Amino acid sequence: MRHDEYLSRSKTTFEGKLGGDEPFYDSDEPVSFEIETDDEADDEDVVEKPTKKSRRPKRIRNRFRKALTRYAVQEHVELNKYVNEPTRVRVKCTAGCPLLLFASFDSRTNDFVVKNYNPVHKCNGTTKNKLVNSLYISERYRDKIISEPGIRIFELQNLIRKELEVYIGRTVARKARSIVLQQIMGDNVEEFKRILDYRDELLRTNSGSTCVVRLSEETFEGGFKRFQSFYICFDAMKKAFKAGCRRAIRLDGCFLKGVSKGQMLVARWFVNILRHDLELGDGTGLTTLSDMQKGLDIANKDLLPNAEQRMCARHVIANFSKKWTGIAIRNCFWRCAKSTYEQEFQKNLDHMEKLGDGINGDLWYYNIDRWSKVYFKYLSCCDSVDNNMAESFNSWILGPRHKTIITMLEEIRVKIRRRVGQLREFSET
Structure with a gap:
């Protein structure tokens, strides 16, 4: 029998046995050098469950391929990975470059072993790489x-x-x-399906805390209810507020940036639970500071009628500037907001009147005793005219706000706990 007849018979014998419906090719034949495309790389994740015998070689081969990819990216070279079998990997560089690497699975050591390696590069670096898929x-x-x-x-x-x-x-x-x-x-x-489990775990590990998950009254397909809102107040925070914190609470809302679309917003039910947790009563001696949310304003009046309610001066000037613009008007507004006695406030108000006809009438629309320091009560020992602390907190948790619901809540909890610990250590130095 001639040698070429023997090869053709061997090829027919092995066809359909080593790779499913794919024929077997000898490793030195040109047709065996098939470049792995971006689509084929994606198909690697969608594979059928391997048998126990072949699981380890494939896993090691994939790790070996990832290592080659990291090398190609780091050295700025374009390598072509030729796919032969699940147990073999051959790599060549671009045409004319002598770099060559061949590795295969060794059953004796249960690892991928490099059998042939020529590390010499004669090609220039490139900014395009097919492996960066x-x-x-x-x-x-x-x-x-x-x-x-x-x-x-x-x-x-x-x-x-x-x-x-x-x-x-x-x-x-x-x-x-x-x-x-x-x-x-x-x-x-x-x-979202595990949000109630997360609540139970918080209550189990933080005794005395309050955690409320609000669900829709309507039941949807599968017997599930829709998530609406979440409230958490840790016992340590309750005790600290009651023991020595200033009786001033800043309230604000922010939008969630990630796949969990929605708002972190203070609502009536939130204020009601907070009032019971912190034992605020009717709000006597308490100061609340928020932006110009009408719903929150109504909730505070109903639930905390005796509390001093302030509006953020930054939100006031933002709305006021829609009609009255200019640096002089803005500077005069801030002088009015930070006036500490009535004569100073009236002087700044007279100066404001000179900047436009009817400008003071529009300014009085925003209820001056809620954003000017001259009319603030002193019981809370807080003279802030803006809500920058709440805005800074929203920026501080910007990263977690992109995450999924439980991941977001857990990262915010960890950040706050670490911050409290750092401030405690700082106060003791």
Whole structure:
């Protein structure tokens, strides 16, 4: 029998047995050098459950491939990974470059062993790399995309170009972001299902605390109720407020930035629970400071009728500037807001009158005794005219606000606990 006839018979014998319906090719034949595309990389996650015998070689092979990808990105070279078998990996550089690497699974050591390696490079560095595909980007920049799910495609491209010095197309960047967001959305649904478990765990580990989860009265398909709101007040915070904190409470709301769309907003039910937790009674000796939310204003009047209610001067000037603009008007407004006695306030008000006809009439519309320091009560020992502390807190928790519901609540809890501990240590120094 001739040698070529023997090879053709061997090829027919092994066809359909080593790779499903794929024929078997000898490792030195050109048809065996098939480049792994971006679509094929995505298909690696969608595989059938391997048998116990083949699970370890495939897992080690994938780790080996990831190591090659990291090397290619770090050295700015474009490597071509030729797929032969689940137990073998061959890598070549671009045409004309002698770099070569061949590794295969060794059953004796249960590891991937490099059998042939030529590390010499004769090619120039490149800013394009096929190995930097959507799957690689989604794994490397997962935390970044989770913290900023609304990141623009060109911003992600610029970030990768700056850090990796590699150019990627818009389609690859968009696909990578979609992979991460789809994974987050799955976690988001599951976390909403566990919100009551999270409440129970908080109450178990923080005795004396108050945690309320508000659900819809309507029951939807599957017997589930829709999540509406969440309230938490830790026992340590209650005791600290009652023991020595100034009787001043700042109330504000903010929007959630991630997949958990909605608002962190103070509402009537929130104020009612807070009143019982902190034993505020009818609000005597208490000061509340918020922006110009009408619903919150009504809730405070009904639940805390004797509390001093202030409005944030920054929100007042923002609305006032829609009609009256200019630096002189703005500076005069802040002098009125920070006046500490009536003669000074009247002097600044007279100066304001000269800046426009009817300007003082529009200013009095905003109830001056709620945003000017001259009319503030002194029982709370707080002379703040703005709500910057609450606004700063909203910015401080900007990162967690992008996360899913339980992850967000837990990260905010940890940040606050650490901050309290740091301030306690600082006060003792």
